Every structure is written in structure tokens, then in C-alpha cells.
Amino acid sequence: MNRLDYRGAFWFPVEPNELWDTIERFDQFESWWAWLRDFGADSDRLVTGNVLHATVIPPVPYRLALDIRLEGSLRPHVLEATIDGDARGFAVIRLDPVDDGAQVAVVWSLGMVSTPLRIAALVAYPLMRWGHDRVVEMAVAGFRQQALAGTRDGGPGER
Template sequence: MTEYNFVTTWIIDAPIEKVWSEIINYPNWPTWWKYVERVISIQDYHRFIWKTPLAYKLAFDIKLIRVEPPNVLELMAKGDVDGVGLWELESIESGTLVRYTWKVKTTKAWMNILAIFLRPLMEWNHNAIMEEGGKALAQRLGAKLISAKS
């Protein structure tokens, strides 16, 4: 398996409570985040199906492992990628700082076999998805995306 460690930060000109409300409502993400194709509720977890800028799909199951409103949402992923995601929100003078840390291993054979060649493309793909997510979240909130970094 190939490991990836991503950290994305967004600064959104909106109160933390509004940002938290959209992030915790992940079953609704497909209505505003164009790369989230579907979120399916299954007992105590959710299956996410993502389409990507590189025209492949990823599916994985998410189980929440820590929720501390409105600051922390930690999850475990199993499927096409296995690992841990951590959303951290902080109120700052200009609005809300959102930090997303995504530590995963790919489980698809083709991704692992071609990782030595595709890693830069996979990193670009992730960053494009997250950049679009920050813009879409800000737009949904009627706010300004002040900064987005991956």
C-alpha cells in the first residue's frame, strides 16, 4: 500500500458554527461539493463515492471516531483508501480556520503498482478536490474563501 499524508487549510469569512454545520452534515456534501458523487448511510457508517478530476472514482466507508463540536471531527476510512481524517476548526479574527489532515493508504492494486509514476498526479488530484471544496463551502455559506492551501 502507498501512504499519503495531506494537510489542507481553508480560511473562510464565516462564523465557526456555520462552517461546522456544513462539515458535520456530510450526507449533504453532494449538493455543494461537486466531487462528492454520493454519500450513503449504512447503519453506523457512511459510504462516500468520490469522482475525481482525473476521471476515476473512489469509494470508502467513513466511521466517526471523535466529534467535539464545533472544533473537531475525526473519522476512520476503509475501502479504496484506508486511514484517518481529521477536521479541525478554529475561530480566528477573519472568520474560521479549517484544517483537514488526511492520512491514508491506497488499497487499489493499480494505484499501488503505478504509485512511483502517479504519485504527483494523485497529490495534484487530492489538492484540486480540496481547493474546489473550500470554494464551494464558502459559496454555500455566502462567504469569502480568504485562503486555501494544500
């Protein structure tokens, strides 16, 4: 119960290169999501070695300070990262061209490190999981909205 494992797949109505460009708009992230604070990056690109820094405030009574180090980056196909801070783990994001857009597959596993998160995971795991899943939904919706900024059709949605 001290770990959040996640797998998901989402379709976006833009080609992988265009979606990659949207993901690199780091300077816009805090304006896209109310749950994100103190976002910064060592570089303005999704390149190996870049570290993203953020505080995530899900709709539950805890927050996470995270550092996300890009361990591998192959534009516009794959990002591999390690996560450190209040939670530790790994993440992989794959972008593939599908149906005139991009299919994004994500996988991550996070272990709770900070004492408050470890206690929350022990006594309120379903609430923690719910908060995590809401943040994922909001992140996908935010990226989809930005990707749709130049298109007329939202496409088939999640798959």
C-alpha cells in the first residue's frame, strides 16, 4: 500500500512531434493546472539529464515535492525518468502515431518516502489513489486542451 503503480493510454489529436512541443511548454504549466506549484526545469527541453522540479497539490490533504530526472529522451517517441522527493520511482512515456494523432502510453511506479505520505498511504490509500487519479485526469485534459488549440476536432478521446 506504500506504492502507486499506474498504467494508462491516451489519444491526442496531434502528431507526436506537435504533442512533444506542447509538453515542452514548461513556462505555461502552472497556468494550465491549479494543482501544480513551483514548477521549474534545469533546461527548457525534454532532453536526457534535464531535471523538472515541482510541487503537486492533489485534491486531498497532502502535497508532494518532486524532482523528475529525464534518464532517456528520444524525440518524439519516448521519455524515461526517475522520480525523487516525497515519492521515489520511475516513469516511462511513449508516443506513437495513431489515427492522425498520437497515442500516449504511460507507466510509472512511485513509492511514498516522506513520513506524512507513508502514513497517508497506510491509513487512507483509497483516498490517496483517488487524488492521484484526479491529477492524472487533469494533466491529460490540460495537455489535450493545449493540443486542441490549433484543431477543430477533439478526436476519439481516451482509449
